[in-house]
Amino acid sequence: MSMDLLNIARTGVLASQSQLAVTSNNITNANTQGYHRQVAEQSSLESQRFGNSFYGAGTYVTDVKRIYNDYAARELRIGQTAMSQAETTQVKMSELDQLFSQIGKSVPQGLNDLFAGLNSLADLPDDLGIRGSLLGNADQIAKALNQMQSHLDGQMSQTNDQISAVTDRINEISKELGHLNQELMKSQGSDSQLLDKQDALIQELSQYAQVNVIPLESGAKSIMLGSAAMLVSGQISMQMGSTAGNPYPGELRITATTGDQSVAVDPAKMGGSLGALFQYRDETLIPAQLEMGQLALGIADTFNKAQSQGFDLNGNVGSDIFLDINDSKMSVGRVGGFETNTGNAALRVNIDDVSALTGGSYELTFTAPATYELKDSDTGTTTPLTLTGSQLTGGDGFSINIDSGAFASGDRFEIRPSSGAAAGIKVVMTDPKGIAAAGPTITADSANSGNTAIALNAMDASAPGFPGVGAQITFEIDTTTNSYEAFDAAGTSLGTGTYTAPTIDAFGMNFDVQSSAGALADRFTFDLSAAEGNNSNAVAMAKLNEAKLMAGGSSTLSDVYENTKLEVGGKAKAAEVALGTAEAVHSQAYARVQSESGVNLDEEAANLMRFQQAYQASARIMTTANEIFDTLFSSVR
Template identity: 25%
Template sequence: MVSLDSVLRTGVSGLQANQVALNTTSNNIANVNTDGYVKRNVGFESKVLGGNPVGVSASPATRAINRFLVNEERTVIAQEKRFESMKLIHEQFQSLLGSPKDDLTFTGQLDRAFREITGLAVDPSGAVPRVTAVNKLKDFSDEINRVSKLLQDLRRDADVRIEQALAKINSEINVVSQLNPKIVKGLSLGDDTTTLIEQRDISIKKLSEFVDITTFEMDGGAIGITTGRGQVLLDHLDRKLDYSSVGTITSSTEFEQIKIQKINTDGTTAQVDVLDPFITSGSVFGLLDMRDVQIPNMLLSLGELSSKVIDKFNSVHNNSSPVPPPALFTGRNVGLLSTDNHNFTGSVTIGTVNANNTLVDRVLIDFTNGTVSKNGGAAAAIGGNTINNVITAVNAQFGATALSLVSGKLSLQAATGTGVAILQDTDSPSSRAGRGFADYFGLNDLLQSNSPSHFETGFQGSDAHGFGSTGVMTLDLIGPRGQNIKSFNFDFATAGATTFEDIVNSLNSAFTGFATFSLDSNGKLSGTPAANLKNYHFSSNTDTSLRGGTNKSLSNLFGLARSSKIDQAFGVSVRSDIIDNATNLSLAQLDLSATALAGNAPALTVGDNRGVKAFQNISDLKITFNEAGDISATTKSLQEYAAMVLSDLSIKAEEAESRYKDSSALKAELSARVKNDSGVNIDEELANMILFQNAFNASARLVATTREMFEELLSIAR
């Protein structure tokens, strides 16, 4: 009886163990197409009592998972999603940018503008060719504005998507946080926790789409989460990511970093750190990289192109004149005070003409020798080196208030009934910061934008800075992940600075180890971050300094902030009065030949095409372009540089596409290996089912046989 009882118990244990195995196998088969499901394995252990085997038991089901492959898969998923998010933005931009083949890109519009201007050489007086040329310049300006606005809109879109992604991250962190205690409790009680662990792994996998993460085990089977660079997202306390997208984005917008808030056991929160510098992949990183680095760099290169086009076209237009000429020129705000040194060299002629365009008066300003002369007469000393000295000397020659400087803008007014024109000396042209007199002050600009086309002020280090003793400029050095690594308040009340050189020295002292500042021979004040600070930029959203009555702040005067360069690609336009009336396009030049000086020929003629030829020469001019975004400093023609900018925009899109394809292929391979190790193989499971069914039937046969033997024994006993 005792032996039969042992046999019965053994058979029953076999039934129970194989029933568990069959249930597990059935569950595997049922979930063969369930995303994220990991197959369960059941082990068998021999039961021993008193050194004797007494049957079999099934161990709790375990998940067939290769942790190394799973972690590698999460890493690759983060990379794939990083480049996917970047690729989608680039694709959106490229679809709206247009193809170079259709001739509607800014490169095509610039080519068209040059072609139409070239056509003016045949008939500069023709109304239709003038209108066409002006319209093509407007088309180029409009296209630059459209592209820059599109890029800025994409920054805003990326910012919104970052906020949305963070909400999903918080949701998945919360899921893991809620599952952790359930798993710990289940493990302590010996319950089956495989389903809970699987749910937790699915959430962690979803989390890896947004940021690169690693996990670590805590007490009792709980899981903690950190970013790839070690910033904790979950441990024994919950974490929450806090960020709100910016409603309106401008070139000067500096985005707040993503805050990591710790949720205490009493429900209160406290900020412990920021996320941005501690991630290296995932869709959030890709969006941050587009918003804070790639798109601003694209805007910088677009601004560099726009600024050089504006600068070179204005240079020609300021040395030319419409026919008839205007009675008044009003320049742009260049930040000069009347007490500033003029810092001009060379010579320039200001001429006035009557209604017949015959020369009335001309005044030659010889900055090099410090003299002025009227109509070829005796030279008179300017009497000093300041702007006011020049204005006074010129006005004395004209016998009226011709020149005036108000709020940083120079005006040139002709006498009643006359018009005014300006011409550079051929042999020794006037120059401040490499620009002629009219060009420097922008007296007859053709193009403009939201920011000056250059920041070559012409100031020398020894010049008085002119900002007085009040006002504070805050200059921040911002990193690619929004980190403000150095902030400096330049306070004119306490700085003790009197010259521009003093300002440069103060900035260099404040930013030692972070950046260097210099004022070049053209008066351009530049700040260059240290070599190891790639993609860092200066920002100055708080600046109360003012240069006299010019309304120019220190950062604005020199374009110290990145936003000043980006703004060169916004608000690009042809002067409104030229749009309204193409006859205001300056294509003629003041004629100072003996015949014109004698009054025997007009000093300005509508058929004069010298200005047209000067415009034509721009297309062949080799221009030095500054480093802008990802395009290094180079010397190219305008059209060559425009092609470089367009190519750079395309290369970025192609690179994102290529990196996405590579990471996607790697993810597919890893996912296949993970599935091979952890996924359900239907053939294998069906084979296991047959095996377990046979074992179950054998155990059932054993139980049935034992029962028959028991009944036989009982019948004998009766």
């Protein structure tokens, strides 16, 4: 029995020593990120029979177990993904909100200054100083839009850099997980330190994208990102990549590569900070850029049209103040062809009616033999287009010209009508005398029915038959047959014609006919004299500040910017609220993991004392056994 006592004491000392080692390791790693608490599990040695009784033979440590709750870890990963996504969104939206609220305030201020300058010009239409100042105001709003677009381009570049940085880190983690899986296969997943490293990497990975973990019998884990791409399969690591966008190269996309095969990954399925970056770029940043382009088109088109309705100080029909809205510098990026296209059609988008623009984007598809469809990316509405010659019509304020080449069935193009305008807008007028402050006088004949009215859209001095500044031209309009006849000041007929209601475009005069009922011969006379001090066109231009010129007649020029600013501000506030919610969920999940897998120093300190006492007690058994031996030996001497 004394020999048994020594063996029992020995097993107790060894077991207590193991318990002390595990407890000490827990204490020293209490602040180690990703460490999971370990527990040494003990069992009794098989009993031994002496006579008719069974006696215990001691204890041994069966396993050093890593405390890990798979469900709690999965909940934490989900919480981490949601929090990272919300955090990235909040940061990006806050940056954009600051951009519109602070730097962008020069846009509405510049627009206000431009209209204030027009009011001053209306008071003194011949003052060259005021005219020069007005051109300066026009240049100010153009440069404010240029600057705003430049900052938005900077946001795009920064977002692309962040996407590249995230994918690079994902690739590093993928390689590390592949190596860890290889090592874990050797130990059949029993090395706690390797498992902690693996779990820490997976937890970090969940910041960047949604992670699905697939445990393998070998102890390794396969990893999927966002249910869209396999990142790690056993010891094989895949690679994520960022490549040029399709159809716009400057808008990066991500791919998953295995060997020599690469496939595009849908960022909408990624989640995490990576998904948030794509969501911010595609759903907020690009629309904001297009809306700034819409405003630039509205400003340039509105004032250029207004110029064509009046006369300058040189006695000419007013010329453009801003670059023409369909100039190549104002239309960069309006069309993007997808890589899968097999045709060679070269397209150009022409803005026909700025007021009808939505500020959105569209997808143009061609199906042989002759089906052209335009799908609104925001509403999903599909509109058939009509091909006349080489022009496709039916878009919201724009038409599409096929400059060269031909479509192939299945070809797709992204159409962004307002793209490039905010970067391209600039003042082209250099002579202050060119501002058309004077306007023609339109007189309705006293014998008219009263059922019609007209509104001048533009004058074109280069058009055939234009009577010239200082002359008169009278139109006799029959709204029942949509026909007209024009007369000069002497009453001589200049010719007849028909028109498509409501617009008559003849003899260099473009105007709309507004009819409440049929009229056979209502006459309207245009006096094209540019009298000194005439300010009628300057007054009309100043009133454009309050005119509903945009978005189908529902918004003023100022409203376009303010609506974008409010939308960005609303999203920024929503992102802030969402972040608070996500942080609370993550905190709860983290607390649950810590309650099970984390090290509680108070508990470990108590265990340390308990195992120390057990060690001392086992050692005391050995002393007792030794004393028994001594007594036995002494008794037989």
